[in-house]
Structure formats: C-alpha cells, structure tokens
Amino acid sequence: MANQVEREIFESYVRRNGGRVTPERLRLFDEIFSQHGHIDADRLYRAIRQDRKISRATVYRNLELLVDCGLVRRQRLGQRRYLYEHVHPGQAHDHLVCRVCDRVVEFMSPAISALQREIARAHGFDPAEHTLKISGICVGCASETEVAATGPSHRRSALRSTLS
Amino acid sequence: MANQVEREIFESYVRRNGGRVTPERLRLFDEIFSQHGHIDADRLYRAIRQDRKISRATVYRNLELLVDCGLVRRQRLGQRRYLYEHVHPGQAHDHLVCRVCDRVVEFMSPAISALQREIARAHGFDPAEHTLKISGICVGCASETEVAATGPSHRRSALRSTLS
DNA sequence: TCGTTATTGAGACTGATTCTCAATAGAGAC
C-alpha cells in the first residue's frame, strides 16, 4: 500500500505518546492521504461519513494530532476556515492565492526557504513552521476583469457605493 | 500633526469613492496610527470607547476601509483573531511569532521581497498583499524550556497524556 | 436650510472550532 512510511510514522507517534490506534484515526489518515491538494475539516468529515460514522469533534482532534506529528499542514489560505494538506517531507512549498476565484497555486523556492532559515537563526528562533501566502489576482481573473472593465473588482468595497 | 500625509490619503480615498468623512472614521484612524505594533479589533474598540461612543460594527467596517486603501495591514499572526498594524510605505516587513509566548518579532528582507515579486510575476499573478510568518520558539522560551526540561513543550498535546 | 443617502449603533446572527461528559473500546496483564 502507498503511504506505508507515513502510516508507520503516525502509528508509532501515537503509541510513543501513550495513545491508541483507533479505526477513526486510521480512516482520517487514509482520507487525507488519498486526497490531494487542500481540503477543509468539514469536507474530510463528510467524506468519511460516506462509509462510517464519525463525529466532527473526532475529525478536528485527530487533525491536530496529524499536524503535531508533522504529517499534515494546516493553513489559513482563505479567510474563514483552515485548510489541511498532507506533507511530503523535503518538499516544502508555498502558495499564491487568487482573491477573486480563490484558486491556489503552489510554488517551491529553495532560495526563500534558505533565507527564512537564515533569518530565524539570526534572531535565535527555532523555526517550527512557516506560512508564505501571496494573495493577488491570478492571470485568468485579470483578463476577465479587463474584458468586463466593470469598476474596481469583484470585492465589495467597504464604502456603500452609489451603484445599485 | 504627524501622519498628515496618511490622513490626506485616507480622506481623499473616502471622498473619491463617494464616502463621508465621519468623526468615527477619523477617531479610528488616529487610534491605529497612535498605537504602534499589532493590535486587535477589540482593543481598538475599547481604546476608542474611553472617550467616545462607538460600536464594534463601526470599528470592523472602518478597519476594512483602512485596509482597502492600503494604510493598514490585517494579518492572522496568532491562531484566533486578526491583528492590525498601520503601514509605512516602502517598509514592507514580515514576522517571527513565538508559539509559546506569542511574542512577535519583525524583520525586513529585501531579498525575500524581491523573490516573492519574481515568483508572482512568473505565475502571471498580480500580487496585492503577502503574509510571511515563521512560527517557532523564541530564544527566551527556548532557554526556559531547557531549564524546566518538562517534556515536549507548553503546547497541550492532542493525545491525553498520562501525566495528571 | 433642505434633501438625499451613507453611516452609525445595538444587538441578532453566523459558522468554524473547541469543549463537555457519559458511553465505548484499545491494549497490556494475567
């Protein structure tokens, strides 16, 4: 089976800390490692619900566990909820997020990673995780806006504009 | 008065968009430009409440306005709420956040900023804002933990440890 | 000064996440 190594890591992490290997934990592990890309807690909950009973609380609790043992990354890419993705060691990457269509593009920059480590070191910081999110307008939305040419953008302004 | 330039920018932004310059808006502007560092909406609300009546909704609405016109930056540095800080143009900076004591250290890296612009360009992204947050253990908390040497860290584990 | 309409205040509402606690079930000992 795929993800054998990660599964080992998970189970041994749980046992090493006096925890128990439960079907709920394994099911969540399988779900998040079968998905690919970013997914929120509720979608994981509903996906698992398809074939077994599980509670939301259990999903949240065990996502925390997966994050703690370094197999899953939790980030706020949108405004509201956290998104989760499983981690491939040595494949650190960051995100471009379009503020119009919410699409996420991943990129990898060893140069930025190195600079980050350097900065943390210079400040006596022991870095555990990082988030680099660049939000803006993606190429698709830029051209759409150009064509439509309908004012400032999709984002509702904080000022109640006169346009009805 | 200080912040004259920024105040100009704010008022003209508001008027240009058919908005009105209200005492609540000016008071919030003054508050966030008098503060220095990161502050949450509730603290701004309470600070303004000291000497004038204002509602929470008004604080939130007008913070959004200040963010929109580029005078204020809103970021999630902790887990829960947004933190706001006024922006000094051309002084882009990023953050190291200690996950034990929540202290925030700012740093500036023109090299990282340049790389970010380069990456956005390479993906046809028009970048509007960015967040780079490195979270870890600050030098103070590292030495404390070393002295205490009491297990994994302050962070409660998702596993109910046997220690009472 | 007047009229239009953007803004405000109070409180209801939302929604993601966390908490509570009784019932359940891993897993080590025998």
Place this chain on the structure above:
DNA sequence: GTCTCTATTGAGAATCAGTCTCAATAACGA
C-alpha cells in the same frame, strides 16, 4: 480469552471573532 484501566469517541452545547440587519442619525452638495 477475560479483566482493568483509561484514552477516545459521539452528540450536542458552548465559544468567540466577525458579519449582518435595520431604524435612527448626520454628512455634505445643492
């Protein structure tokens, strides 16, 4: 396999930051 201990679960309540509603107020151009 059975027993025991206690970590984990499920269901729903609670939390909490932030957003929305709508009637009353007040900018500001005419």
